Amino acid sequence: MSTNANAADLNRMPQRAALYLRVSTGRQAEADLSIPDQRRQVLAFCAARGWEVVIEFVEPGASGMDDRRPEFQRLLDMATAGGAPFEVIVVHSFSRFARDHFALEYQVRKLRKAGVRLVSITQDLGDDPMSVMVRQVLTLFDEYQSKENAKHTLRAMQENARQGFWNGAKAPYGYAVVDAEQRGSKTKKRLAIDPVEAEVVRLMFKLFRQGDGTSGPMGVKAVTNWLNIHGYRTRLGSRWAIGPLHQIFTRATYKGEHRFNRKTAKTQEAKPVEEQIIVPVDSIIDAATFDAVQALLKAKNPRVVPPRVVTGPILLTGIATCAGCGGGMTLRTGKSGRYRYYTCATCARQGKSACKGRSIPMEKLDQLVTDRLADKLLTPERVGKLLVGVLERQSLRDEDYAVSLTALRAKLTDAESRLGRLYAAIESGIVDPNDTTLKERVAVVKSERDIAQVSFDRAVAEMKPETRISEEKIAAFIEVMRKNVLSGDTPFRRAYIRSMIDQVEVDDAEIRIHGRQTVLERLVMGGGAAPAGVPSFVRKWRAREDSNRYRIAVNLASPPHFGDPGLTCPE
Numbered sequence: 001m002s003t004n005a006n007a008a009d010l011n012r013m014p015q016r017a018a019l020y021l022r023v024s025t026g027r028q029a030e031a032d033l034s035i036p037d038q039r040r041q042v043l044a045f046c047a048a049r050g051w052e053v054v055i056e057f058v059e060p061g062a063s064g065m066d067d068r069r070p071e072f073q074r075l076l077d078m079a080t081a082g083g084a085p086f087e088v089i090v091v092h093s094f095s096r097f098a099r100d101h102f103a104l105e106y107q108v109r110k111l112r113k114a115g116v117r118l119v120s121i122t123q124d125l126g127d128d129p130m131s132v133m134v135r136q137v138l139t140l141f142d143e144y145q146s147k148e149n150a151k152h153t154l155r156a157m158q159e160n161a162r163q164g165f166w167n168g169a170k171a172p173y174g175y176a177v178v179d180a181e182q183r184g185s186k187t188k189k190r191l192a193i194d195p196v197e198a199e200v201v202r203l204m205f206k207l208f209r210q211g212d213g214t215s216g217p218m219g220v221k222a223v224t225n226w227l228n229i230h231g232y233r234t235r236l237g238s239r240w241a242i243g244p245l246h247q248i249f250t251r252a253t254y255k256g257e258h259r260f261n262r263k264t265a266k267t268q269e270a271k272p273v274e275e276q277i278i279v280p281v282d283s284i285i286d287a288a289t290f291d292a293v294q295a296l297l298k299a300k301n302p303r304v305v306p307p308r309v310v311t312g313p314i315l316l317t318g319i320a321t322c323a324g325c326g327g328g329m330t331l332r333t334g335k336s337g338r339y340r341y342y343t344c345a346t347c348a349r350q351g352k353s354a355c356k357g358r359s360i361p362m363e364k365l366d367q368l369v370t371d372r373l374a375d376k377l378l379t380p381e382r383v384g385k386l387l388v389g390v391l392e393r394q395s396l397r398d399e400d401y402a403v404s405l406t407a408l409r410a411k412l413t414d415a416e417s418r419l420g421r422l423y424a425a426i427e428s429g430i431v432d433p434n435d436t437t438l439k440e441r442v443a444v445v446k447s448e449r450d451i452a453q454v455s456f457d458r459a460v461a462e463m464k465p466e467t468r469i470s471e472e473k474i475a476a477f478i479e480v481m482r483k484n485v486l487s488g489d490t491p492f493r494r495a496y497i498r499s500m501i502d503q504v505e506v507d508d509a510e511i512r513i514h515g516r517q518t519v520l521e522r523l524v525m526g527g528g529a530a531p532a533g534v535p536s537f538v539r540k541w542r543a544r545e546d547s548n549r550y551r552i553a554v555n556l557a558s559p560p561h562f563g564d565p566g567l568t569c570p571e
Contacts (some may be wrong), residue, residue, distance in 0.1 A: 015051040018086040019043075020075055022059040022096045035060060038092045045121040046090060054085050067103060076107065080114040088117045161260040161277040166191055172253050173235060173244075174201040174284050191258065191281045195407035196448075198284045199455040200232060204248060205285050208293060216499070217296075220246050231454075237447075249297060255290035256283030315366045315494050316504055322346065323507035325355035331362065342506065358506050368511060369504055370485055373497070377515075378482045380474060408456040415449035 021038045035058060046053050055078075057071040067073065078084055089111070091097045097118060098104040108118050157167045166189045171177045174197045180190040207223045218226065220242055227240045234240060252259060258279040261271060285293075320329035320342050327346035333339060340362040347357030376382060422442055425431045431438055484496040505512040 015049070015088045016054045016086040017046050017051045017088050017090050018075065018079070019046075019053060019056045020059070020072070020089055020091050020097060021056070022062060022069075022072075022091075024061065024063055038096070042090050042092060042121055051088065051090075063099075067098070067107075076110075079111055079116045082114070084114065084116055087115065088119055090119050090121065092120070093122045094118075094120050158261060158277050160188075161279050164279055164281075165189060166279075167260060172251060172258075173248060174198045174254065175281070191253075191279075193282050193284060193407075195404065195411050196452050196455045197235070199404065199408065199459055200227075201248060201254060201284050203227075203232075203458065204245065205254075205289060205293060208249065208296070209289065220249065220297075246297075249293055252290070253281060254283065254285045255287045256281055314362070315490055315497070316342065316369065317494070319498060319501065320365065320504045320506060322355060322358050323505045323512070324358065327355065329358075329506060332359065358508065360506060365504070365506070365511070369513060370493075370497070372513065373485055373501070374482050377500075377513075378478050378485070380478060404459050405456070408452060408459055412449065412452040412456055415445055415452055419445045419449055 019039070019042050021035050021042070023035055023038070039056075043053065057075045059069050059071045062069045062072070075089065079086070079089065089097075094104060097120075098107065111118055160167055165180060166177055171191055171194075174194060175191045176194045177189050178192040180188045182188070204223055204227070207218050207226055208220070209217055211217050212226065224240050224242050224245050227245075232240065234244065248254070258281045260277040260279055261275055314331050316329070317331075318328070321327065322329060322344040325344065325346045327344055329342040330345040330348065332341050332343045332348065334341070341359045342362055342365050343359035344355050344357045346355040419442070422438070422445065426433045426438075481496060481500065485493060485500075487493070501513055501515040503512075503514040505514065
């Protein structure tokens with residue numbers, strides 16, 4: 001008897017069947033393959049053969065190109081674990097089971113070993129070699145069609161993104177998806193700022209850069225802890241965690257540049273920048289603030305800043321550099337440790353062919369830098385001049401806060417109005433006060449009102465005088481910083497110095513101290529509070545000189561002598 005005849009006999013025998021029904025999300029061409037339609041056809045197929053349907057597995061909105069499908073895995077586990085309650089798995093077509101030809105053949109053989117057959121009602125094939133070959137060819141075509149559909153879908157989504165529309169998925173925290181325009185039967189959507197969540201995002205960035213007014217800038221972990229202690233929760237009501245918060249700090253959407261097509265969906269590998277689409281959206285954080293946060297995150301990365309830079313015993317470790325090659329200045333000793341120098345590490349490691357080398361006694365450089373910081377930077381006149389633009393920005397910020405307050409007040413009024421209507425319905429007897437759904441709805445609206453109230457109160461507090469840079473705060477900052485830079489233990493002094501300046505550049509006849517105005521601003525706001533987290537080091541903040549960067553030059557009366565006793569640069 002032939003194999004096809006055996007297959008026909010099996011089809012006529014009473015069988016226990018499991019149904020697997022799947023449809024992909026957003027496939028308009030597969031509307032005729034909806035779950036109800038697949039179920040109707042498969043049940044009719046089983047009834048015609050006298051098969052008993054004992055279980056059903058439904059997978060709505062899952063791709064057939066991989067096996068990361070919960071119901072699919074549950075079906076396979078049940079079929080291959082031994083003692084399966086069915087002998088046959090029935091699908092509408094093999095493409096419903098899998099669109100990857102290798103995966104399909106692998107699973108078919110695995111099921112056959114467990115005594116379970118896979119049957120397609122539209123591609124009813126036997127087990128002979130010819131049928132196996134036909135099935136493999138059909139699966140190859142299914143796989144090709146799936147990849148082509150994915151390519152065309154991605155092309156359409158890219159064009160949609162170029163036009164500034166949202167392609168679906170959950171909106172980032174701080175934003176909401178709103179209807180933008182109607183095109184035929186399709187409603188185009190865009191991202192819009194959610195006033196309440198946006199205020200929380202602004203708070204996160206402020207805590208990271210400036211602190212809460214009672215401390216210096218916070219790290220990601222400290223911000224997470226602060227939010228949770230003060231009752232801030234995620235959109236789903238959960239406590240904040242470091243991972244989601246770090247994603248917010250690094251997501252360019254918040255500065256108005258949402259990137260579409262950043263990663264490959266299957267492997268999550270980053271795509272080339274030229275393949276990414278930048279979708280313009282309303283910004284929550286200004287670009288300068290966002291970029292400054294990225295620089296801080298990079299500087300605090302332990303992979304970038306070696307632990308010895310933070311914990312070493314040398315005052316200027318990690319920020320003293322050679323003007324000739326840009327390399328770091330490292331500690332060298334002479335005469336059995338009697339002399340200590342900062343010397344060019346490049347010259348010390350690679351010889352004078354790499355850099356002619358510069359060295360200066362450690363005590364001399366430390367004294368020059370700290371004295372010049374105290375005399376030329378930490379004075380009311382100098383700090384006031386560097387921060388001259390702050391008052392102008394504070395005036396502009398008043399206008400921004402006025403807009404935010406209007407939006408938050410509208411959100412608060414809307415929540416209170418809805419809550420009032422619910423209470424009125426209860427009082428008038430229109431609804432049953434014991435109704436579970438009503439109680440849940442009241443709780444949700446009350447939560448929205450409370451969150452809006454907290455955000456409104458915080459926005460009002462942001463406009464209070466104590467949140468602004470003033471002459472009193474500048475004076476307090478100068479007093480604290482001068483004391484801690486000029487005296488105390490080396491690790492303590494180093495933390496304060498590194499919190500204030502980026503680089504000490506050692507040249508033949510001049511030492512240049514580089515820093516940033518934005519750093520001064522947040523330190524002044526903190527009143528010179530102890531630096532939080534890992535001190536940052538940004539060797540070159542910007543390639544061009546501008547008003548955001550300051551430099552202090554220290555002229556040396558006599559250039560450092562490179563032939564001091566006991567100090568040599570390897571040839």
